Amino acid sequence: MEDQDIRQHTIAVLVDNEPGVLARVIGLFSGRGYNIESLTVAEVDDAAHFSRITVVTSGTPMVIEQIKAHLGRLVPVHKVRDLTLEGPHVEAELALVKVAGTGEKRVESLRIADIFGATVDDTTLDSFVFRIDGTGEKINRFINLMRPLGMIEVARTGVAAVSRGNKGFS
């Protein structure tokens, strides 16, 4: 029963941009055995020194509630929002994908990149670096197609997410 309840959640956390804050968040997940599927962080308000952490995690409803409660009681944390529970939201991720090779495969990779709306950020005679953004799922599909075509390196940013509609992060 419990396994079936496991669901992926995207949680946004507004924190003071101070030393150690990321370590606190990561330590909380590792220390209590929670999953981190992706985690992104960057300062979003340089005047107020706020950073926003977006963490994608999965668990039963009870575990997700625990994660949010633990995040909420960290001293430098201002706000915790479960975007998955709170309604529709936009998620986006960026990936850089390097494909090496020549001939047919090289042409095919370029064709598929075009279909996906990826851009070519670097090229040599025997390699491309594609830049693609979108949902994590779209990026997964792109990567799966590129793998047999000579993909040798991938860098992904992890998910950034905001809720839809006219409300801010309050």
Added chain:
Amino acid sequence: MTGERLTGSDVLLKALAEQGVEVIFGYPGGAVLPIYDALFKQNAIRHILVRQEGGAVHAAEGYARSTGKVGVVLVTSGPGATNAVTGLTDALMDSIPVVCLTGQVPTHLIGNDAFQEADTTGITRPCTKHNYLVKRSEDLARVVHEAFHVAQKGRPGPVVIDLPKDILQGAATYSDPPPGGHRSYNPQVKGEASAIEQAVELMAKAKRPLFYCGGGVINSGPGASQLLTQFVHMTGFPCTLTLMGLGAVPASDKQFLGMVGMHGTYESNMAMHDCDLMINIGARFDDRVTGRLNAFSPNSIKIHVDIDPSSINKNVAVDVPIVGDAGHILEDMIKIWKARQHRPDGKALDSWWKEIEAWRGKDCLHYEPNDSIIKPQFALQRLFEKIKDRDHYITTEVGQHQMWAAQFLGFEKPNRWMTSGGLGTMGYGLPAAMGVQVAHPDALVIDVAGEASILMNIQEMSTLAQYRLPVKVFILNNEYMGMVRQWQELLHGGRYSESYMESLPDFVKLAEAFGAVGLRASKPDEVDDLIDEMIAVDGPVIADIMVDKTENCFPMIPSGAAHNEMLLGPDDKAARPVSEEGMVLV
């Protein structure tokens, strides 16, 4: 006084004094010499020199738990800080407000593997509620004020302030605590009104209700314990307490069923199992209390009041969660109960009490008295008789003696019982008693100890001698790590691997070596005289009570078992072998 230029150390002490700090437990070293220099030049704050930093943290815990104030610790960098880690973890687990100042190498050397450098904020991050590394002398006052706020508000806990030496020596300005709350940390104390109303309605309808309360009531202040007792009386409901909650309701109260959990009373555990409404105030469904989770109180509606939202729905799913401070919520509950003129369901309650009385009738704390061997329970019963009318405080070490102390010493008031519950730290009791005695110089402070545990922080006897702190160490000496031996007997075929205490010191001579008085009793008829003498001595005492070596602590819920599968005594133990799942549990 704001604005005057001082050194960082001066500002630090000023901020501590402003926070009401009267005493610091500490140990010097290179990195904190500027603070020790500033301490030397002032009289507002007293310093107690411990003999090992671990002792300082436990002393601060004892001080904090017996006064409701924040305990303060000062240690040097590197080994000073790492020695403090066990105490910090202990304070975190038991929600004790402690502020620990750690020295650090100067900022320009941080990260250089400098002499006595340790990554203190890194090491202590998971074992503190919060920690700070101060990087500018100007931040000192603000950080100290903030640390006290964090240590006390919400669920209390330990806070570390790591202090590089150059920051202590640099010029700084003092500032008062800012008015208003903290910019991000302001835990909710008032509970949600609709949830409280719902809880009270459930109470009015309950047929088999039970209060299950814990350390959160103690931490909320003596007022919360009074309110709880009042509410227990108003409702006529039975009440059980966790190890950390003892004293929240007077032990002599007829509605108190004794402690709950692994070594709690039969009536408490049976009532937990069979109740139809559980009113949990400030307890956290710890695994030592719940036993096997899927058999835990299967038919009850559960109300859970806790100031820490992460304690709610952690192990046990509850029906009515209420986040807030125990005292505030009890006050609201009582108001609503009165306003709505609720009366408990008298008939149902009568028959519930009849069941409980039948469980009580089992006399689960019964033991076989003996004329020639001192039973540990007997020694504690005698101790209780002799101290119950005196102003007294009890600390313990960890093991069988701790559980027997919880069972046999009745606590009539909160803040009188300091024990390491969550972490179970052997070596806690002696330094904790020291901290209690510093806070209450005229009270009778007793550390109920085991002969193994006491050796873990025995060096603090020297501190007792230096400050003439008349702590009494009451050793129930079974020459075994009794609790380990008991588990080996019950779970590991009686193979007593490394649990016998070889080559114990002569505790009487040891006491004398520390300038204390040593006493020993080996026969039951010597116990009373020993206790009288121990109390009469105007100074620290080690009392070595030679007790039955093979006595086991009952009742007991074996690991992995349910509340209604309690073992009541030695004859019960073979009946039900411990399950395989139970064997892996601690």
